[in-house]
Amino acid sequence: MSLDREELLSTAADVLTRRPTSSMDDIAKAARISRATLHRHFAGRDALIRALEQLGLARLDAALDAARVDEGDAAEAVRRVIAEAEPHAGFLGFLVTENQLFEPGEQDAGWTRIDARIGALFQRGQHEGAFRIDLTAAWLTEALYALVTAAAWAVQDGRVASRDAVRMTAELLLGGARRSSER
Amino acid sequence: MSLDREELLSTAADVLTRRPTSSMDDIAKAARISRATLHRHFAGRDALIRALEQLGLARLDAALDAARVDEGDAAEAVRRVIAEAEPHAGFLGFLVTENQLFEPGEQDAGWTRIDARIGALFQRGQHEGAFRIDLTAAWLTEALYALVTAAAWAVQDGRVASRDAVRMTAELLLGGARRSSER
DNA sequence: CTCGTATGCGACACTAATGTCTCATAAGAA
DNA sequence: TTCTTATGAGACATTAGTGTCGCATACGAG
DSSP: OOOOHHHHHHHHHHHHHHOTTOOHHHHHHHTTSOHHHHHHHSSSHHHHHHHHHHHHHHHHHHHHHHHTTTSSOHHHHHHHHHHHHGGGHHHHHHHHHOTTSSOTTOOOHHHHHHHHHHHHHHHHHHHTTSBOSSSOHHHHHHHHHHHHHHHHHHHHTTSSOGGGHHHHHHHHHHHOSBOGGGO | OOOOHHHHHHHHHHHHHHOTTOOHHHHHHHTTSOHHHHHHHSSSHHHHHHHHHHHHHHHHHHHHHHHTTTSSOHHHHHHHHHHHHGGGHHHHHHHHHOTTSSOTTOOOHHHHHHHHHHHHHHHHHHHTTSBOSSSOHHHHHHHHHHHHHHHHHHHHTTSSOGGGHHHHHHHHHHHOSBOGGGO
16 A cells, blocks of 8 residues: 555656646646645655655666776766666656756755766776767766657657667767768 | 847746746746736746747747758758757757647647758758668757757856857767777 | 836735645555 | 554645736837
8 A cells, every 4th residue: 555655756757857847736646646645755845856856866876886887898888877877767857957956056966976977987988098088078978868868758759769769879979970981 | 128029038948948937927037027027028927938939949940941951961961950059059948848838649830840850851861871870860850959958058057168069069969979980 | 308118116816836634445464 | 353554535724826907117219
């Protein structure tokens, strides 16, 4: 009878990313629970948002751990990061979109850490000569967020096949749109 | 004394993208006008949103015209599209993020047309042998939206230098992160 | 200058959303 | 079964946001 908190938060992230003005009732309906129950688990909207943020950051951190960002070939590590992050794209989209929490100046510590971990991966790739240096690591990091999120949305809307998402995301980020022979 | 409607809508797009739950008062404050004046120009929140959507679509269409999407080298055309779209990234971000309007099933006609124009560009590039065919045109289109928007946000947050935005966006989309020698 | 118009400010009623509460019910454990 | 706990449904007051109005003011055209 107890409800799955993580699943609830996951659907909440989806709903809020797709329609940020959703009411608590909308969220409750999407999660197939009553508004009262939603309030029992999260004191209010703010608490829900914060829980969303926390879980999202925790999952991304875990994804980076699972992807072993510091090991092996940098390009392969990027592929692993994308593959590990893709299942949590709903949370990633929420975190990227919902700048609501990150007030100007007060950047969230957890987010900064994730930023640093991914940025370090790209820097490593640049130092190892695998990645071009005319694109900054910061930009590549932003691009990774954007592409993973975009891929998830495209899948959700049926514009991209689910099984292609990870490969297409990685290929575009690493290889770009040009044909190899063109370079 | 009359106010610049387009500039007002532009700041409204920025505000709503950054913080989708912003109230009419927030938007008015951001535009440095009173809430009453905002209501004088737009009957209500819905009307504002629709005007935002209309202007955004019109600007993107104009950007595609200016970029001459059907002419010349496909890769160069993509560069032109990015360069022309970048100044309107605020609107693009709004359109991409605010799925609120595009209810499931009732895809907006204007948006579909823009999608088709950009998709056709990528398809042309694929037929001409310039772009790889293992990444679908639909995905490349999505990626273009995502990267242009992400670049604008990164610039706004100071993570990417303004003058680098267009080049980095185009380079990543076309060439990817890998060094040329790697391929 | 005078006039007309657009704006800012504040007040107001109305609506939607929020947060809290009670009570009945359903699920699971002992 | 009985007991405990979580949930759903609904009522309720409170709050925040919306949309409208009147009035004063400031700008610009003439």
